Amino acid sequence: MSPRDLNCEEVIERLFDYLDRELDHQQTADIEWHLSRCRDCFTRAEFEKRLRARVAASGTVKAPPRLYRRIVSLLDRFDDDEPGMSR
């Protein structure tokens, strides 16, 4: 499988599909081949990757301790009322 030449417009058009891993092997190889040779598109891809990583990191936030205590209490209640679940 050899990569096909894409122009910059085609690469930018598919960039988010590439970053979201929505492309097949051939399409991924095509994009990566272009990125390895085009500084402008590579820079753009790196920028979007960095921003995407920051968005992904926003999904981790210190959970309030009371939430875990509440969950433990709910599980205890569930177990107490469920035959065979009591510890």
Place this chain on the structure above:
Amino acid sequence: MTRTSQLTLTSTVWLVALRRVEPGDVMTFRDATHRRQWFEQRLEPLMDRLFGTALRLTRNPDDAEDIVAEAVVRAWARLDKLRDPERFDAWLFHILTNTFISEWRRQQSRPRAAADSDTASPDAIDADGFTLFQQLHQPFLLWWGSLEDQFFNSLLQEELQEALDTLPDPYRVAIVLVEVQGYTYEEVSGLLGIPLGTVRSRLNRARSLLQKRLWQQARDAGMAAGHADKGGQKP
């Protein structure tokens, strides 16, 4: 009725509903204590991600706590159905997502004020293909580094969260499902019951709108001056 008593009542209702789940034989444990320890050992390290994901989806800390609590008890009730223990994390996050979507649909079906921006048609908002990169990128080196680096170095996580939270619900949910939770477009289409093309258009608009908000924040913080001042170019 106070919020606490409402939550207790709600919790009781779904605890009763969950007890109807029939047991399976896939996961086996020595006894109830072992089952509970196994579950809690895996749950505890996920709490920050569960809460953070729920917070990005709901935007509200109280709602996020409710969604996480409900999802965890659902998972506990269905633990015997978990076929591959190695997939516990993904399985639990999937339950969290479905719990949020059920609640979100319930809220959307309630009558709301016409002026509520979150219920406006997501296709009605013009995000016009804005890209932050085009605002920041300059094809030459600056003596202090690139504006992209400057942007990322000064971007606080709170500012990013704030920008995400200002996105209308359909956009925010799409981008959180894909970029935070790692769902494929097809999975998002199935989860939300919308065509694949709508997933794509919502993602495109979500990204443009998010980047526009981040650019506005960066400009407010002085990035515009740096961008306009091209005198910093290396000789």
